[in-house]
Structure formats: structure tokens, C-alpha cells
Amino acid sequence: MTFWKKLTHLIPSVRRASERDMQEEVESLREMAGPGALGNLTLAVEDARSELTWISLERLGQDLRYAVRILVKNFSFTVLCVLTLALGIGATSTIVSWINGTLLNAIPGAQRTRDIVSLTRGDLSDSPTPPYSYPDLLDLKRQNTSFVGLLGYHNEPMGLTGNGRPVRVWGTYVTADYFHILAVVPAMGRVFSGDEDAAPGSGAVTVLNYAIWQSQFGGDPSIVGRTIQINRHPVTIIGVAPKEFQGAMPAVRSDLWLPVTMDPVITGNRFRLPDRGTSWLNVLGRLAPGVTRVTAQQEMNALVQRLVQQYPNDHRGSNEVVLDPMWRSPFGGNVYFAALLPVLLATAVLVLLLACANVANLFLVRTIGRRKEIAIRLAVGCTRGRLIRQFLAEAILIAVAGGMVASLLTCWTSGLLARFLPSSREVALGINITVDGFVVTATFIVALFSTMVFGIVPAIRATHVDPIATIKEEAGGIAGGVGRSRIAGALVVTQVALSLLLLVSAGLFVRSVENAQRLSPGFDPHNMMTAAFDLKPAGYSSSTGTALQKELLRKVAALPGVEAVTMSDWLPLGFSKRTTDVSVDGYVPQEHESMEIWIARVGPDYLRTLRNPMLAGRDIAASDVAGLQPVAIVNRAFAERYWKGADPIGKKIEVWGQWRTVVGIAETARYRRLDEPPEPFVFLPILQSYDSDVVLLVRSSVDRAALMPMVEQAVHELDPELPVFDVSNMDSQVRVSTFQRIAGSFIGSFGLISLLLASVGLYAVVAYTTRQRTHEIGIRMALGARPESIFNQVVSQGLRMTGVGLLIGLTLSVVLTRVLRGQLLGVTPVDLPTYAAVALLLVVIAAVACLVPAVRAARVEPVVALHHE
């Protein structure tokens, strides 16, 4: 009853009607009782009013309305505060959207991904090999009790034909329970029912990615039941995956899914599926209810140990099983994001704090102008609590507006992460980060949090006003200003310290990027063009494919401006790692020693084309073809590890079941990262060991734009239908690792924002305190102080604050940049040149920020100043 009445009284018109009624009533009573008999009627009505509704709520409404009026009146102030906050909030919410889109939503389109874990086997690294063979997976599926289900998958490029121009797509072989374990609901048709993978060769059906359905099939609503050609084998489409679903590997896209048992048919590899020694499947599991990751890991380790004992030759190296939650799954993008995004989030929060400090400063400065208003309101009986609430209402409105601008900003910036990731022929990135309810909620929580940071201190400070003194005091604000400028000074010091920290972090990444450019990859990546083509989808056999590759090399070598040309099935310093088990003549591996070694199949003149120096022997030659003596080239690291300095030429190694003679030794280059330790490597002649999916590497001084059409023409003279893709320059491949690039760019831009904020803050405080002292300066000048000394005093005030900020910032940086140690390249966290450069930059910026107020102070006319206020 009371509740509803009070609720209706929140409506201003209802409340006003009641108030009028009460006014009328007491008026009639006054007439009856005579004037004065009933005491203070105004107060009685006022007290009765507070019974009508929730008074605090009503006051909140009043405060907000008043705040809106104040903010609209000071429009430029409001805009400045909102934009400053929006920068800070936007930086934070951008990173939140990335975390939400990658770590928190590792498999979009799947349900209850919290229960899903990723299984690794063997040594942990940032590019682990797929951990399981198909027979192992089947055994584990049967034996385990920890999981509702275990699924396996494998991504590889395939050719989609029979639908106009042949296209290269990323196909994924999956166990038939894949979609059910992930709980993916199809957008159309159905997903695999679970028995498609009954026997090798069974299950000629596929589920399409939504995007492929749109782009290649025009969103045809009758697509289900249609037969398409994958690697020229007919496959029936049974369904389309939901739009968000890109596959089970975080941040990696699958274009279509096939039962794993189609591998012998589609890829044509009859050995991979039944072989226990071939680890090619990534495995995910959904934990059974009540089972923890730790107990599941114990069980899986026990089961894998049993397999190791049963089949020791198929399980060399480390066999330790590790279960990871999807947010830090070592497969796919999250292994990078889990390292990168927390660092970026911390940086963004620093920017937010800086923005808050700036807005707090602006609020403090503004309260000076409102001292009279505050004093008068206190004098007529307004409580301090009410005033503080009033100021907080303004702060909340600004924060909410900042949050709204930040949300809009985030709609744009959330997509930036995907753009920063390199496109690559080795992996299809599928990141689709959107601003969802979670991100918007987080944005506004961050906004309200910022209110607490920037709103409360100024509100409390502002109401510390002695009403009588202030109203009397015509000279204005000297006494009240001191405390305030001390807080403002502290805020500026904080800003300088924080922006130093940010800039130092950014500087360290910039140095890493520089170092990376200086670090030699061990070959010459300049003036090299790369172009990929894949012969398998085009229907070539190994003999016709080899013939085309050989002929193409001859044709391209003859093009004008081409110095050298070769091909390879792998590019250095990319995402992929290709290794295989190698037996070395004369070397007995220790028990469980992994003999997995990096390998690439390369064309004739590979080392010469890359300018990778050779220590002995010869390069891969055009005469190394199938049927002749099988040969290999190893690198120096290989020779030193396995033959301890003995001459490797003529020694034998066994790769893929064939003994090959070593004919050359290459200098060790960098294969995966620029700062990796020397890694043994084996090169095989591609004309001898065929691979259909290759990259053409052309060394030429001719510009890529001019060279490319010629190369493409050479390809199309041999096969007009063959698509050439991923045309690129080698030096863009040899970029700094993605992490440092992203971190450098973002921390760098955050650092610049922070520099801007800190200099604006410094300027505001120096300008404000100087203006406050106009009167004093006028007196001093009237007494004969020279403008230079006034100028110097103002500048030194600013520089003193900067100096304190720098000291604090340097200490913070030394302590906090330690966490970046692992992500830096060739530079330690305490890098003196970086620190010195950043500190110098800040001092210069601070001096510039102080310049304008200092000049203004030095030009003060004593007479004007004395009349000031």
C-alpha cells in the first residue's frame, strides 16, 4: 500500500498535486486557528512532504537534474571530461572485449566451454605438435572415465572444386562426436550423428562453415543434400554450422568439417589414420560432471603410460599429459593471447587511472569557481552530505557519458585485434570479436569504478569550505587554494609517474622490435617474393606434380630480373612447425629421447636462393629426383649434436622410412623465432620427396608488383586453372613475433595517450595555481620582482612536480617491468637508454606545458593584478 503510493509520488506531477493540496489544507487550518497558533506551517508541510515518497530517491532525482543543468552550462568542461574519461574507459573496454572474445569465449558457438579441456602430450612449448594418433585416441576414448567425451580433430588445406573456380579451403577432420561434445547446434541441416567414422573410408559427408556457405554457395537455402568435390572426391553436404562457430581451435577457422575416416580418401594418406606412431590429432574433452581437471589429468597420464608401455616405439620423447582449460589452450591463438592480453589490460587500466586523475584535477580546479556557491548553500543550511552527493551526481553523469562514448569507441576498436594478426598460408585465423552484453556491462562497471576514483576526493575537498570566511573574503581563494593545489599537485605527480611507466614499457617493446630487425635470421629475407600454390586440389599426382614444379622453376628462373628461384613446403619464422622422427646413423638415442627434428622439403638452389651460407658439401640440386640416390642436407646444429664434429658428408639419416645420404651442411639459421637457440634441421629435395602444397621463393631486385604478374603468367601457362595465393614478401614474413608487434603498438599508443593526458594535467595545474597567485605575483612585481624570476618560479614549480613524478615512475618501472622480461627481445627490463630517453621526453613535455602559464605570469601587470577579483 505504502509502497505503491510512494511510487506514484515519484512522478513529479502527482507529487506537485499533493503538495498543492497540503498547502491549501494548512492555509485553511491557519484561517481556522488564527495566525501563529499552529507554529511554523512551512516546516510542517516540508516535513509532511518527506512522508510522501522516498526522500533520498527524490533528492537523487533533484541532484541529477541539477547536475545536468550545471554540466550543460559548462559545456566545454563537460566535453573535455567526457572525452578524457572515454579514452581511459575505451582503452580498458577494448581489451575487455578482446579478452571476452578470445580467452573467455574460446570456442564461440559451443556450449558450456568451461567443462572443455585441451589435451597436450609431450614437451610444453608455444607451438606444440598435435599430440595423439588415431589408434591412441580410440583407446583413450574407450578407457577413460573422466570425460563425457573425447574428440579429435586435424586442420589442413583442401581444394573445394565442382563449384566454379577451385578454391583452397581449410578442412578439418573430426571424430564424429565432435559437434555433440562441443554441443554445437547447426544453423541448417544436421551435424555428424556419431557413426560417420565407423570405418576407414566411411562418411562422405561434410558440414560447412556459415561463412563459406555464404561466400561460395551464396547462402543457398537448399544446400543440404548437395554434393561437392573436396580434393576432387564427392562429398555430400549435410548441414551448416552456426554463424559464430569457427572450429574447436581457438582463433583458428575451419571452412568445413569431415569425418576423420575420410582422411585416406580425401588427403589420400593411407598410413596416417591406422598408424599409432603418427601424432596428428588435437584432442579436446568435456569433463564428466564432478570430475576436476586435476583428477582427469591423473587418469589420462595413467592411461597414456599404459600405451607407452604397450607400444614404446610409437611413443618416444616425453609423454606427460597436461590438461589445459580452453582459455590457455596451447593450440590456436589463446596461447598467445593468454600472455598478451593481461599485459595489455594492465596497461589500459593505467591509462584509465591517468584519465581519472586528469578529470579529478579538472573537477578540483572548477570547484574554485564554485566556492561562493558552495559557501552560500552551506550557510543556508544545506548539509555537506547533500553537497557531496550533488558533486557525485555530476561525476556519475560524466562517467556514464564517458561510458557511452567508450562503448561506441569499443565497437570499432574491438575489431582491431584481428587486423593485427598476420594472414598466413599456414593457418586461417578466425577471430570475430564483437561488443556483446558482457562488454557493455563491463564498460559501465569500469565507468562507475572511475567515478569513485575521480569523483569522491574532489567532492569531499570541495565541501571543505568555511562559509563565513569565503563569503567575506573578497581577495579570493588563497587560503582554500593551498590544500587543493596540494592534491592537484599529487595527482600530477601520479600522472607523470604512471605515464613514465607506460612509456618505458612501450619503449622496451620498441627496442625489442628494433632488435628483432637487427637480429639476423641467418639468411637474407630482403628482395624475396613468395607465392603459394597447391597442386593436390588441382588433381595432380606426385609425378605430374613434380613435373609441373620442375617446369615452373625453369620458367620463373628465366624471367627478367630474377636472380634465383626455389620452392619449399615450409617458410621460416611463420606459425607452423614441421617435425618428424629421424634416425641418425651412428647415434644411439637415450631411452625416451625425442628424435623429432625440424624438416622441410625444398627445391633446387634453396640455400643459395635464401643466401643461407653453406659450411660444406653442396646445395639441393635439380638432379636430386625420385629414383636417384636419396639425399639430405643438415644444418650445423644437427651435425654438432649427433656427430660431435665428425664430417657429416656421406653419413646417413633415416627419414620417412628411407635412408638418405647427407650431401651438405648449412649454417644454422632461425626457423621459428629470431631469438631461439640453435635448432637441428633437415632439408630434403622436394623433387625427390614430393609435396603438393608449396611456396615459390623468388629472389629478385624487381619490385613485387612488377614481378608478380609475370610469375602468375608463368604458372598459368602451365595450368590456367591453378590458383596462386598468399603473394607476399619474405621480409614481411620475417617480422618480429606477433606478440611484440601487438604489444609494442598498443602499449605505445597507450603511452602516447598517457603522455598527452599527463601534459594536459600538468598544464592545467600549473596554469591554475599561477592564476590563483595572480594577486600575489602582482604585489611582488609592484615591489620590484623581475618578470624573469616570476617566470623561473612558475617553471620550476612545474618541473619540481615532474621531478617527483619521474622518481616515483622510475622506481615503479624498475619494479614492474620485470613481468615483461619473457616478452622482450634482446633488451633487459632495466634498459638505461630507454629510461633516459623517456625521462628526457617527459621533462621536455613538462617544460612546454609550463611555458604558457609562466609567460602569462611574467606578463602580469601589477595594477591589473591588484585589482584582480
Add this chain to the structure above:
Amino acid sequence: MEPLHGLLEMLVLRTLERGALHGYGIAQALSDRSSETLTIEFGSLYPALKRLEMKGWIESKWETSDHNRRAKFYRLTAAGRKRLKQEHAEWASFAAAVRRIMGPEPEGA
């Protein structure tokens, strides 16, 4: 002497039991019936009336008084009557308890 906060509401309800009264009438009735022992400020009474009205225990209506003046008259609602009964019972047992403890007037001094 001013009655305690909750007490005032109870007294108002009791005053209105016998019929509708306007605000000034209630003040007078309270003062008369307590033989002027209780002085009830209109400043306290009026908010109490609004409070009771919001709770739905009394209702008000503009009417013409005996002296041909327009005034707002308050009367008990059914809920108010129920409430009065309950408050009366509570007050009676409370007063009895206090009386038992306090007993007759202390001797001496």
C-alpha cells in the same frame, strides 16, 4: 510533554475512532482529552497524518465544516480500525506491565 513517535500515531487513530475531524480538530481533541498534559505540536502532528494516510490507515476528503468553512477531514479506514485494535491491545499490555513494575508511588523524598 510530547508523546513518543509511534504513540502519536496511535493517539490520532483513537481520536478519529468516533468520527471524521480536520487537522486542527485533531490537535484540539488531543489537547482537550489529555487535559492539556500532552502538548502536540502541529509540526509533528501534520507529518504523522500524512504518514498514516500513506499507510492507508486513514483517508482524507475536502468537506464543509460546521462553521461553513472548507476543510480537509480525516477518517479511519477499515485497515486503520484494525490497526487501532491491535495497537490498543499492545499498549494495554505494555502499560499494565509498566504499572506492575512501577507500583505505587515511592515513599519518602
